[in-house]
Amino acid sequence: MSNEVESAAASHARLVEQRWDGLETRVSSKLAQIAGLDRGREAQLLAQAANAKTATQRVHWLRKGAQAISDAVAPLAACRKGCSHCCSISVVIPRAEALVIAKETSRKLNAAAGFEVDFEGNVIDRVREEMTQKYQGQPCVFLESGQCQIYEHRPLACRLLLNLDEDDLLCQLVPNAGPPRVPYLNSRAHEVRALLAFGNQQYDDIRAWFRH
Numbered sequence: 234m235s236n237e238v239e240s241a242a243a244s245h246a247r248l249v250e251q252r253w254d255g256l257e258t259r260v261s262s263k264l265a266q267i268a269g270l271d272r273g274r275e276a277q278l279l280a281q282a283a284n285a286k287t288a289t290q291r292v293h294w295l296r297k298g299a300q301a302i303s304d305a306v307a308p309l310a311a312c313r314k315g316c317s318h319c320c321s322i323s324v325v326i327p328r329a330e331a332l333v334i335a336k337e338t339s340r341k342l343n344a345a346a347g348f349e350v351d352f353e354g355n356v357i358d359r360v361r362e363e364m365t366q367k368y369q370g371q372p373c374v375f376l377e378s379g380q381c382q383i384y385e386h387r388p389l390a391c392r393l394l395l396n397l398d399e400d401d402l403l404c405q406l407v408p409n410a411g412p413p414r415v416p417y418l419n420s421r422a423h424e425v426r427a428l429l430a431f432g433n434q435q436y437d438d439i440r441a442w443f444r445h
């Protein structure tokens with residue numbers, strides 16, 4: 234490792250440590266505000282997703298549900314237009330959603346991609362961990378000049394990743410500084426319900442489903 238990289242990583246690590254000092258309390262206060270929000274609309278949209286007859290309709294309702302969360306949380310989140318750090322971490326999506334994105338964007342799907350995932354055996358957590366290690370720092374295939382080229386069609390995983398800090402410091406990927414530790418909104422409940430709406434099927438990272 235060059236001295237320059239080493240010193241950039243060390244100075245980033247110091248800033249991160251300072252930022253985490255008291256951060257959990259600040260985030261808890263935001264979570265308390267979020268807990269007080271009316272989530273009725275989101276629940277309604279998820280119910281519509283669960284009853285959808287086709288994957289395209291299901292994705293449509295799940296996107297609306299994700300938007301309802303994101304609109305409600307936006308004033309408390311660090312995420313801003315033009316920020317794209319989270320486009321260089323893993324983005325795991327089910328085959329059904331990848332197929333919808335392929336159709337909407339006229340992009341070819343890599344038929345060889347995909348791992349079988351069993352929710353009951355928590356295999357999804359193992360797949361995520363493996364994908365995190367494999368794709369950390371690799372820009373998404375749809376990221377060009379810092380912009381998402383399929384923004385209207387982006388996966389649910391992208392729509393639901395919200396950083397509850399004040400700015401993007403903790404999202405920054407700094408060489409040799411290790412994986413970022415970010416106080417993301419725990420949108421896991423929504424995500425799990427969304428994934429369950431697709432059921433046990435194949436999952437993979439967006440970079441595996443779609444190639445450059």
Ligand code: SF4
Nearest residue numbers: 320373375376381391
């Ligand atoms: S699909 Fe778009 S928003 Fe999602 S990771 Fe790729 S470039 Fe970023």
